[in-house]
Amino acid sequence: MSSKHTILAALKQSAVVTAPKPLINIEPISVSGLNESNELSLVEQFATNLSTVAGKLITQGGKSALAEHIQSLIEQDKSVLSFVAGVTGNRQSPDRAHEMHDVDFTVLEGQVAVAENGAIWVTLPEQHRVTPFICENLIITIKRDTIVANMHQAMKAIDFNACEFGVFIAGPSKTADIEQALVVGAHGACSLDVYLI
Amino acid sequence: MKIALFIPCLVNQMMPEVGIATLELLEKLGHQVILPKGQTCCGQPMTNSGCFNEARATTLKLLNSFKGVECDAIVCPAASCLVAAKENFHEFDDSDEAQAVIRKLYELTEFLHDVAPIASFNKAINSKVSLQMSCHGIRMLSLATPSESMDTPFNKVEAVLSGIEGLNIVYPQKRDECCGFGGTFALDEGAISGKMGKDKAHAHADTGAEFIVGFDPSCLLHIDGTVRRQQLPIATRHIAQIINMAL
Amino acid sequence: MTQTQTKTHAYKADIFCQDESRVDWHSKALWTLREKRDRAAKQLPEWEQLRTLGSQIKLHTLSNLGQYLETFEANCLANGIQVHWAKDATEHNQIAYDILSRHKVKKLVKSKSMLTEECHMNPYLEQRGIEVIDTDLGERIIQLAKQPPSHIVVPAIHMKKEEVGELFHEKINTQAGASDPTYLTRAARAHLREQFLSADAAMTGVNMAVADQGAVIVCTNEGNADMGANLPGVQIHSMGIDKLVPDMDSAAVILRTLARNATGQPITTYSSIYKAPKSGGEMHVIIVDNGRSDMLQDNILAESLKCIRCGGCLNTCPVYRRSGGFSYNYTIPGPIGIAVGASDDDSNSIPWACTLCGSCSYVCPTKVPLDKIIARHRRLKAEQGQLPYGKRHYMPLVGKLMANETALNCSMSIARTSLKILPHSLLKPFAGAWGKYRELPAGADSSFEAWFKRNREQK
Numbered sequence: 001m002s003s004k005h006t007i008l009a010a011l012k013q014s015a016v017v018t019a020p021k022p023l024i025n026i027e028p029i030s031v032s033g034l035n036e037s038n039e040l041s042l043v044e045q046f047a048t049n050l051s052t053v054a055g056k057l058i059t060q061g062g063k064s065a066l067a068e069h070i071q072s073l074i075e076q077d078k079s080v081l082s083f084v085a086g087v088t089g090n091r092q093s094p095d096r097a098h099e100m101h102d103v104d105f106t107v108l109e110g111q112v113a114v115a116e117n118g119a120i121w122v123t124l125p126e127q128h129r130v131t132p133f134i135c136e137n138l139i140i141t142i143k144r145d146t147i148v149a150n151m152h153q154a155m156k157a158i159d160f161n162a163c164e165f166g167v168f169i170a171g172p173s174k175t176a177d178i179e180q181a182l183v184v185g186a187h188g189a190c191s192l193d194v195y196l197i
Numbered sequence: 198m199k200i201a202l203f204i205p206c207l208v209n210q211m212m213p214e215v216g217i218a219t220l221e222l223l224e225k226l227g228h229q230v231i232l233p234k235g236q237t238c239c240g241q242p243m244t245n246s247g248c249f250n251e252a253r254a255t256t257l258k259l260l261n262s263f264k265g266v267e268c269d270a271i272v273c274p275a276a277s278c279l280v281a282a283k284e285n286f287h288e289f290d291d292s293d294e295a296q297a298v299i300r301k302l303y304e305l306t307e308f309l310h311d312v313a314p315i316a317s318f319n320k321a322i323n324s325k326v327s328l329q330m331s332c333h334g335i336r337m338l339s340l341a342t343p344s345e346s347m348d349t350p351f352n353k354v355e356a357v358l359s360g361i362e363g364l365n366i367v368y369p370q371k372r373d374e375c376c377g378f379g380g381t382f383a384l385d386e387g388a389i390s391g392k393m394g395k396d397k398a399h400a401h402a403d404t405g406a407e408f409i410v411g412f413d414p415s416c417l418l419h420i421d422g423t424v425r426r427q428q429l430p431i432a433t434r435h436i437a438q439i440i441n442m443a444l
Numbered sequence: 445m446t447q448t449q450t451k452t453h454a455y456k457a458d459i460f461c462q463d464e465s466r467v468d469w470h471s472k473a474l475w476t477l478r479e480k481r482d483r484a485a486k487q488l489p490e491w492e493q494l495r496t497l498g499s500q501i502k503l504h505t506l507s508n509l510g511q512y513l514e515t516f517e518a519n520c521l522a523n524g525i526q527v528h529w530a531k532d533a534t535e536h537n538q539i540a541y542d543i544l545s546r547h548k549v550k551k552l553v554k555s556k557s558m559l560t561e562e563c564h565m566n567p568y569l570e571q572r573g574i575e576v577i578d579t580d581l582g583e584r585i586i587q588l589a590k591q592p593p594s595h596i597v598v599p600a601i602h603m604k605k606e607e608v609g610e611l612f613h614e615k616i617n618t619q620a621g622a623s624d625p626t627y628l629t630r631a632a633r634a635h636l637r638e639q640f641l642s643a644d645a646a647m648t649g650v651n652m653a654v655a656d657q658g659a660v661i662v663c664t665n666e667g668n669a670d671m672g673a674n675l676p677g678v679q680i681h682s683m684g685i686d687k688l689v690p691d692m693d694s695a696a697v698i699l700r701t702l703a704r705n706a707t708g709q710p711i712t713t714y715s716s717i718y719k720a721p722k723s724g725g726e727m728h729v730i731i732v733d734n735g736r737s738d739m740l741q742d743n744i745l746a747e748s749l750k751c752i753r754c755g756g757c758l759n760t761c762p763v764y765r766r767s768g769g770f771s772y773n774y775t776i777p778g779p780i781g782i783a784v785g786a787s788d789d790d791s792n793s794i795p796w797a798c799t800l801c802g803s804c805s806y807v808c809p810t811k812v813p814l815d816k817i818i819a820r821h822r823r824l825k826a827e828q829g830q831l832p833y834g835k836r837h838y839m840p841l842v843g844k845l846m847a848n849e850t851a852l853n854c855s856m857s858i859a860r861t862s863l864k865i866l867p868h869s870l871l872k873p874f875a876g877a878w879g880k881y882r883e884l885p886a887g888a889d890s891s892f893e894a895w896f897k898r899n900r901e902q903k
Contacts, residue, residue, distance in 0.1 A: 188667025247822030391881025422882025
């Protein structure tokens with residue numbers, strides 16, 4: 001008998017009482033004082049939670065502010081890889097993913113942003129999957145109307161059937177493995193700026 | 198009400214003052230109190246060690262001492278013994294008669310909060326007390342919301358004591374961390390139990406309270422031992438002793 | 445002292461406790477995590493609802509596990525993922541080795557996986573000429589120190605920064621005497637970058653396997669799993685059969701509680717969903733039983749498979765915090781380690797490394813009834829005649845004494861008199877562990893029953 005069949009046969013002896021699948025129905029948290037405009041409150045919540053995970057939200061200036069920032073980075077001799085239309089970097093995506101190891105800044109589009117935790121859903125259908133992790137610094141753009149309240153709503157907003165790989169990114173990479181001291185910049189990007197466009 | 202006392206072996210043999218205070222306070226509240234004969238132990242030391250066969254005789258002996266006793270409630274001044282009695286009665290005897298006993302079982306604080314609340318206290322106690330929120334009472338008997346829980350908070354122990362004039366109730370740091378008694382744990386895992394007891398004794402003493410007040414005699418016995426070993430300026434009292442003083 | 449005695453939790457904990465300042469330091473570090481967890485949980489009004497849902501989702505999945513595993517496999521295959529089944533640790537290690545050797549892998553980068561620890565995979569692969577690099581910072585620290593993890597989320601929590609500094613100086617050439625965590629972390633980043641860029645294959649653990657997607661979810665803060673899995677051609681994900689969830693809506697519930705309960709973060713930095721191999725690459729999933737289906741045959745032990753490995757129960761456990769991760773005779777320490785490891789514990793002591801305080805069960809984001817599971821293990825050990833600490837001999841005597849009123853009253857009367865009239869210094873040697881750490885109780889004048897007789901019945 002194959003191990004698959006051995007395992008499945010053993011599971012037939014399970015003593016766990018059949019339990020129904022629960023209905024997951026959780027209303028988003030309402031944030032008092034910010035209810036007049038739901039959109040604004042989501043942006044505020046997102047900004048707060050992004051900052052608790054060590055990321056920064058730039059709400060002013062939109063894409064032109066981003067393009068200006070990129071330009072100044074290039075003038076400082078930084079290598080920039082951009083996948084956002086209208087924002088031009090000075091590096092191209094290489095054939096071999098490993099060659100991105102010295103990219104200073106990568107600019108990507110986020111698809112869905114989650115207010116409750118500052119996470120941004122990123123899929124990379126055309127790029128190397130390691131793109132958001134291998135760069136020194138990461139910049140993500142999000143659109144105002146893609147911010148949702150919580151993870152339940154995020155799951156509904158994302159079409160998982162269309163993706164082969166995706167990641168929720170909440171801030172720059174970090175660790176607290178040495179005496180619980182938080183250090184931003186472990187193996188992934190050392191900083192995350194999010195531009196609201 | 199007519200109340201049958203369930204006096205666990207530890208209280209009977211080592212801390213009779215807790216039994217006396219329980220009896221006196223219930224009498225002052227106008228209840229008729231009886232002590233059914235033949236009670237020894239709820240079986241907890243054995244069942245907590247996994248030794249169910251060894252617990253059977255003493256558990257059934259305790260259960261039998263309450264079977265057929267005419268009373269409105271069976272009250273016990275020891276939370277963990279009460280929890281163990283409930284579980285062990287159920288384990289060894291599932292008869293209707295046993296169920297009738299189980300349904301009447303109350304821990305003292307629980308009884309004074311849920312069943313027969315104290316209308317008013319007569320005497321003030323001008324003292325600061327640090328409450329010992331013992332594990333079984335809060336996590337298995339729901340005497341208070343444990344600190345881990347995000348449910349709407351409640352605290353029956355504080356609610357019962359809050360009617361006493363002059364009493365200043367405080368809590369130690371890590372308010373409901375286990376004191377480290379744990380029955381035979383205190384003997385099997387002496388170093389850890391001793392360290393937990395020491396930390397708990399200091400946490401209570403650091404509040405500046407005069408008394409550590411709790412509802413579980415076994416925890417209090419253990420904490421008393423560590424308090425005296427550390428020579429800390431605080432003493433342990435059972436909640437029954439405090440209530441009895443205020444009536 | 446026999447070999448079994450030196451393996452007991454009490455023996456090892458006693459040694460750990462000899463350095464009290466270190467115990468306090470260790471306990472405080474973990475309690476900080478518990479406090480962060482409390483603050484994070486408090487921010488969600490629906491916290492307790494999420495715990496209930498987490499429990500229900502996992503119970504539902506476990507009660508239909510065979511079906512969900514088959515659905516998961518079918519969807520993985522359709523996505524181009526290769527699926528392997530391993531009934532035990534040996535088979536898991538063989539499968540991993542076969543994949544690696546087929547690709548002539550010399551260097552494997554690995555992100556945190558308690559399953560591969562459980563299977564003792566690293567030494568297995570190393571003996572066969574494969575270099576295994578643990579890439580989570582904490583895991584790398586203990587790998588360089590040649591130690592097992594002492595915690596499932598923060599594996600190097602037992603080490604002080606000075607000790608890490610010394611280790612890094614010796615192994616990866618950091619400055620002598622340097623112990624600043626930022627400096628050390630950056631040095632590890634540079635050191636591990638080289639490993640990521642030169643690895644031939646990557647392996648990760650799995651936080652959740654999503655049945656209806658045929659996908660695995662991997663959560664890290666450091667980004668090491670993604671740096672690993674997304675560079676070389678071959679990626680392997682090892683998962684226990686208990687990692688299944690039905691769908692992404694279910695995964696959302698657990699993603700909301702996992703990091704909050706582990707470290708107080710609202711979510712881990714990276715929550716990645718791998719649903720197909722990368723272009724030109726291979727993706728393998730190894731589904732492992734290794735005793736889990738046995739646990740499912742006991743309806744109490746089965747609930748330990750609801751665990752999502754957040755480590756929250758370790759952080760709250762007053763015994764774990766004061767005894768350290770290495771005092772448990774199993775790879776996973778703390779309450780969940782006892783729950784899943786007691787059957788393999790040949791010292792038969794870890795179920796007793798617990799006061800049954802129940803804090804862990806209330807902390808748990810999927811409501812694993814850890815105290816009930818631990819009590820169940822005690823009963824099973826007793827039934828198998830495998831009780832520790834002399835219980836097999838004295839428990840029957842205690843049972844008999846407690847059931848015999850005359851004998852109990854008589855012996856306790858002697859005890860009370862002794863406590864009253866004898867100097868306690870004389871009694872302490874007889875009082876064993878009690879007297880070593882505490883003062884003996886004052887002896888009462890009489891029992892309550894005798895008092896009652898005198899003051900109520902005879903009046």
